[in-house]
Amino acid sequence: MTAFPKRQGRWIPWAMAAFVLLMWGRAWAVEVTRVTVSLTPTRVVVELAEPVPAKVVKIDDHELLIALKDATVSDRLLPRAGGIAVQVRRRTPSVTTLLVRTEQPILAMEHGWTGRRLVISLSLERVIRSKAPRSIKRPADVLTPERILGRVPAKAGSPAEETHLVAREGFSGTVDDLLLEVKSTLCREGDGMDRILTLMQSGAYRRAEQEATKSLKLSEMPRGCAEGLEILQVLSAFRSAEGSMHKDGLVALPARINDFISRYPDSPYLPYALTMLGGTYAALEDYGMAEGYFRVVLEDHTGFTGAPGTAFRLGKLLRKTDRAVEALPMLETVEALGESLSFAAEARKEMALILYDVGDFSRSQALFEALMAESEEAVWKDPDLLLYGGQAALRAGNRGTARRYLVQFANLFPEAEGADMALESVGESWLDDGRRDRAEAFFRMVIERYTEGDGYVTALVRLAEQLPDREEKEALYTKVIDDFKDHPLARLSMLRMAALYGEAGEYEASVEMVKKLLEIGAGGLRAEAYARAEQAVLGHFKALMADGRYVDLIAYFEKERRLLHKLENPDIFLLAGEAFMTAHLYGSAAKELERAIVLSMKRLKWSGEERLAGLYFQLGQALDEGGRKKEAQTIFTRYLERYPKAPGQGEAALRLGRILYDAGELEQAESLFKQSLALGGDAEARIWLSRCREDLGDHAASASWLEEAIPLLEAQDPVPTASLYAAYRRLGDLSMKLGRYHGAVDAFAGAEKYAGEEVSGEELRFLRADALAKGGEADKAMVLYRAVSSSDDEFWSGMATERIRSMELKKRLGGER
Incomplete structure (x- = not known):
């Protein structure tokens, strides 16, 4: 019993939804998860995560447009098969338009939704053959169709083919009509022709063949009788071999039939011999030779009573080689001959199968x-x-x-x-x-x-x-994977298992399952397998980053680097870059962030302005922190010019300002610090403005910027003690230079409050004492000097002792006056 042809793609009802990206300035887009093209029937199927408003318009005989509102599609999902290609025609923030182009003219088109699938059915003028028989070189002594005709037999639909099938009353329309063509009167009474015909009509082909062999050994047999006996002998062998479960009898038949054709090239039984030769090659699955012989009969032997059977055999061959569209008109002609054919019911069944194949x-x-x-x-x-x-x-x-x-x-x-x-x-x-x-x-x-x-x-x-239960789902998928490894659905089951692992947060197991699938060959599931791997890796990386396990992320990234580079997902390299940044591995971070930028620009749906701006900013950060200042300067300059509305403008201006400050470009640096301040910059921008003013000799403005920065620093949580110490210390120094001694006292006191263990407290008390002394508060200064002089700090105690002696000497000298 012939297995019924399965629908292509029927057993993949939906692909897991791929990543849906929130693009800058637009709403969430529905992802196209699969695009397929089939030839029997001819149709294009666009499968989405959910239905969207859509229009399908035929624009000419070879092209139609599919417009999908609020949808996005990856170029790698777009197929080309059998002369039908699908590509992206245009992308806008709200509509994605696909172009379907066919090599053959589109006669008619229908479309509609089936669940989440938009199905476009096409009727083309002629479907391109998917399995054309190969040309095989034959030895010189083998009669090929080309050698018989002296040219290549005409193909279906060509002008050279003028086949007129007829059904003659009393004839079956097959090679069995040979039993009516061969007349017993050709032979003498004792030659056995009547007995052989009787045996063949009853289906006793082996006995008939044996009897014909005996008869052919008789002497002085008329030529016509020998010719008839030999063709009946060939027909008996052919029918016996066709009815056998083994091919052994078929293998020897071509040589026997060729021998008959060579010895009787003008025989009236030639079309019977050629049809049997084609049938033999078809049974041996040499479809190219079989088709050639059938076409020789139909093209060169018009009026042949067995032609309907030959056409029927050719139609079956064409369907078997996935050329049902070519077979259809031929079987329609055969079927129209009606009940006069011995195989009429079989022809109708074959016709029904062909109609199924063509949709x-x-x-x-x-x-x-x-x-x-x-x-x-x-x-x-x-x-x-x-x-x-x-x-x-x-x-x-x-x-x-x-x-x-x-x-x-x-x-x-x-x-x-x-x-x-x-x-x-x-x-x-x-x-x-x-x-x-x-x-x-x-x-x-x-x-x-x-x-x-x-x-x-x-x-x-x-x-x-x-099923909703995960354990039962896994058990069923596992059975398919383990017990039916070579079945196509084993691969689909592996993909479904990977999805289950991913949904449960078992991301590494999900990736491992996808890797196994890719190792054995994912076939048509390759795109979906890569999408599943992307989803699992991203889920894994995000979970690791959320838990602060950036070292584990880096280790996994290095372990699976080969697979991840095949995925070409920008988000994967972005997260890897962030992990390297957190680990202070700035060189590696810059490398992966650069790759993320390149991939983002290749994948349109990832290349929104906001996204690229963020990638450029992070790359600049990595270069800056890694000491690659010149490269960082280039990136930040480009970032500030290209993305004026990006949220990172303030910090980018600050970082670029610091680079220029270190390079001695004070005025440019100051301008950038002011730009950062205008974009929401806080204490750090003011501190750097203070430095620029100080280096430019404007101590008053420098101190003023610090006085603005310090309250902002103190308001932060946690309090940045090191930054506050540095700010207060510089403010104290500037106040001394400006003669603002009381301010200096307060500033040094603030520095003492936030000083770390590495800072000498005696130094700060000494500086505060100096500020008090210069501010006219000698008594308070003397108290501090004495406290410092009695400390264990040898240097500052010595300095304080000298100050005390100087003040006492000055006092004595003043008293003597």
Whole structure:
């Protein structure tokens, strides 16, 4: 029993939503998670995280536009298959427009939503062949179709093909008509022709072949009789080999048929021989040779009574090689000949299968139903009619009818091939009707009844997708992965397992599962696998940064560097850069941030102004902290020019000002510090302005900036003691230079308050005593000098002692006057 063709992409109902980015100046965009192109039927499917307003417009015979509002799509998701290409035509903040271009003219187009999928069905003038037979070099003694015709046989639809199929009364339309063509009168009474024909008509082909072999050994046989016996001998061998389960008999047939053709090149039985030769090669799966011989018969032997059977064989071959569109007109012609053909029912069935393959499901269903209605025994003779009719009805949208046929098939023929898929398809139909409870019941029924088969494996996956319990989901996916490693759904199950790990916060396990999938080959799931890995890595990195585990993040980044570079996700390298920054590994931070910028500019959805501004700012920070001042100066200068409204402008101006200050460019630095202050800068900008003024000789302005900065520093939480100490100390020094001695006393007292252990307290008391002395408060100064002189600080106690002696001497000298 032939397995029913599965729908492409049916078992991947949704891809996990990729990252949805909040772009600068726009709302959240819905992510396009998958774009697929199929040829049988011809359609383009755009799958999104959720439905959005959409328009589909045909703009000419080869192009149509798909406009999606508030949606975004990655270029790597856009496919090209069989002469159909999808690309981004235009992106705006609110609309993404896709362009679909076809090599063949678009005759008709329909579109609509199925859940989260926008399905655009196309009717093209002709579908490009997906499996054209290869040209194979043959030895010189092998008769090929080209050598018989003297040219290449015409292909389907070419002007050279003028095949006129006819059905003659009393003939079957197949090579079996040879039994009517070969006349017993060609032979003598004792040559055995009548017996051989009788044996063949009863289906005793082996005995007929043996009898023909005996007869051909008789002497003085007329030429016409020998020719007839030999072709009957070939037909007997052909029918015996076709009915056998083994190919051994087929392998020797081409040589026997070629021998007959070589000895009787003008034989009236030549089209029979050529058809059998094509049938033999088709059975041996040499489809190129088989097609050639069938076309020789149809092209060079018009009026051949067996031509309908030859055309039928060619149509089956074309469908088998995924060229159903080419097969359709040929089978329509054969089917139109009606009941005069011995294979009329088989032709209608093949026609129904071809209609299914080309997407005409309603006509396909009608044909299968007509075959079932021919007799009460029809479905018992050919159970596939129920299976195929149910599948066609399901695709035609007649889900109730489909369920009736498919359940009947599975109940009547539970051991038949496809019974598991029939019940699984019923479950799918209930999902389409929104009845998850019934769908789950059918999926469980398949799992209980069967232990293998496509339907069984699919039911495992589909049931897992419906269940809320994680443990049960994992058990089902694991069974598929472990027990059906070579099944395509094993790869999908690995992807689903990776999603489960990611949703549970087990990010490393999620990445490991994706790596295993990529190692064995993800195929069409590669894009989704990379998206899942990106999501897991980002979740892992964000969790590590939130816990302050930046060292672990760096270790994981280095361990998985090869995979992460393949992902090319800017956010991953941004987080890695931030981790390196936190670890004070500024060189590595700059390297990863530079990569994040490059990748952001490659990926349009990541390249918003606000995002790039932030990346440039962080890169400047890394370069600045790493001592690469010239490079940092370039980056900050570019940042300030390109992104005047970015939130980091104030700090960028401050950092660039410090770089220029260190380079001696005081006036430019001062301008930048003022710019930082105007953009919300706090105490630090004022401190740097104070330094610029001091270096420029303006001590009063320098002190004024410090007096503004100190209250701001003291208001911070936690209090920056080191910065306050430095500010108070400089203010004290400036006040002394300006002769503001009382202010200097207060400033040095403030410095003493915030001084660290590394600062000498005796020095500060000494400076405060100097300020008191110069301010005319000698008694208070003397108290402080004496306290310092009695300290353990040898240097400052010595200095204080000298001050005391000087003051006492000055006092004595003043008293003597």
